[in-house]
Amino acid sequence: MSLDAAAARLADHLLEQEFVEVLAHHDADGIAAASILCHALFRGGRQFRLRIAPSIAPEDLPKEGSVLLCDFGSSLADLPEGVMVVDHHVPHFEGEYHVNPHLEEIDGERELSASGAAYLVAQHMGDNRDLVGLALLGVIGGGQEFAGLNRDLLSDGIANGFVAPRRGMRLVGRDLTEQLTLAINPFIAGISGDESAARTVVEQCTTDDGIDLESLISLVLLRISPQASLGAMFAIYGTIYGLAREVVDEAHTLAALVDACGKAGAGDLGASLCLRSTYALEKAWGAATGYRRAVIAAVRSARRLEEDVALYEVDDGAITGDVADALTCDRIHQDGPVFVVGRRGDRYSASARCPPGVDVDLEALMRTLAETCGGRGGGHRSRAGAWIPPGGLDRFRQRLVQEVVP
Numbered sequence: 001m002s003l004d005a006a007a008a009r010l011a012d013h014l015l016e017q018e019f020v021e022v023l024a025h026h027d028a029d030g031i032a033a034a035s036i037l038c039h040a041l042f043r044g045g046r047q048f049r050l051r052i053a054p055s056i057a058p059e060d061l062p063k064e065g066s067v068l069l070c071d072f073g074s075s076l077a078d079l080p081e082g083v084m085v086v087d088h089h090v091p092h093f094e095g096e097y098h099v100n101p102h103l104e105e106i107d108g109e110r111e112l113s114a115s116g117a118a119y120l121v122a123q124h125m126g127d128n129r130d131l132v133g134l135a136l137l138g139v140i141g142g143g144q145e146f147a148g149l150n151r152d153l154l155s156d157g158i159a160n161g162f163v164a165p166r167r168g169m170r171l172v173g174r175d176l177t178e179q180l181t182l183a184i185n186p187f188i189a190g191i192s193g194d195e196s197a198a199r200t201v202v203e204q205c206t207t208d209d210g211i212d213l214e215s216l217i218s219l220v221l222l223r224i225s226p227q228a229s230l231g232a233m234f235a236i237y238g239t240i241y242g243l244a245r246e247v248v249d250e251a252h253t254l255a256a257l258v259d260a261c262g263k264a265g266a267g268d269l270g271a272s273l274c275l276r277s278t279y280a281l282e283k284a285w286g287a288a289t290g291y292r293r294a295v296i297a298a299v300r301s302a303r304r305l306e307e308d309v310a311l312y313e314v315d316d317g318a319i320t321g322d323v324a325d326a327l328t329c330d331r332i333h334q335d336g337p338v339f340v341v342g343r344r345g346d347r348y349s350a351s352a353r354c355p356p357g358v359d360v361d362l363e364a365l366m367r368t369l370a371e372t373c374g375g376r377g378g379g380h381r382s383r384a385g386a387w388i389p390p391g392g393l394d395r396f397r398q399r400l401v402q403e404v405v406p
Helices: 003-015 028-043 114-123 129-141 149-159 176-181 195-204 213-224 230-234 251-263 267-274 281-301 317-328 362-372 390-404
Strands: 019-025 047-053 066-070 084-086 163-169 237-243 310-314 338-344 347-353 376-379 383-388
Touching: 003 028, 003 084, 003 114, 019 028, 028 047, 028 066, 028 114, 028 129, 028 251, 028 267, 047 267, 084 114, 114 129, 114 149, 129 149, 129 163, 129 237, 129 251, 149 163, 176 195, 195 213, 213 230, 237 251, 251 267, 251 281, 251 317, 267 281, 281 317, 310 317, 310 390, 317 338, 317 347, 338 390, 347 362, 347 390, 362 376, 362 383, 362 390, 383 390
Parallel strands: 019 047, 019 066, 066 084, 310 338
Antiparallel strands: 163 237, 338 347, 347 383, 376 383
């Protein structure tokens, strides 16, 4: 079955339901994917309840009713019959209603996000072309490329007037000082987290005619060039995307806001933005600012646990993924994967990332390691994660060294 046929079948099934329980992964891609389908359900006269979660297990699902999972579920082979899944992670689920690019040999890590897959489903539920801006959040939040189906979605958005590309700063914030202060990808040593240092840089590049943006970019590049990868440097300035229908009119900023809200435990705020409500915009900025400052502090204080493996520990397991992303931008980690673990509630969260040029199947590795420790793992080939019970951390660490060190 083609991806379009799978999307059409799921769309028809959704429109047959009176009420749908929608559960979404707590990052920008998951929240955007769920919001796209909630828009489509509402427009189709169907009722829904949307909830955001950091992970999902079969025992967490509602016992009755129609259940739709967005940006997670594919990695679970033991989901109940009838569960609907829209995802882009490596699939193990074999249910009837499953929309995932990997099932059609499309690279779900690079060429289509969960929000992109949700957009394909929504197009079979009615004229929902105006939701294409939300589909971009998964591309940007997941570090994907505008290639393959992602490129097609972007082209459609531009052609229909809902997306407008332009050049600009890709850092997140309401002004240049905040953009530099909150920078985590790339992490700008000596500036990220230090508002005073960021303000000084901006003042140095301010003339009577305004900000000399070229000078500012040059100063930042000189600051990070000794330790940052080429990709990190390109993340500062480039093509950004105006969004004609969204409450935040630039895709990189909206993606970062939604992502930070979700991971900070305020997924309702992130979802409200995707559902085009402005009532909590300032609260969303507050949550995002606090979250990004926590990531910056964790990057600074991360403790390396192994000499031969880039394995780090942080205090807060809720931010391991973004800390791993930030560390992966560092040149000293370009020869192997980066792993970050942290305590979250009654278990540990582990995140793994491959820098450019490093080819390790992290999905298989994290799945296997987690299972040997009594946990669960999975994800993408170069971006994966796992949940580990407290008593399994030492075993996870030992097995990781055995598997990764030549």
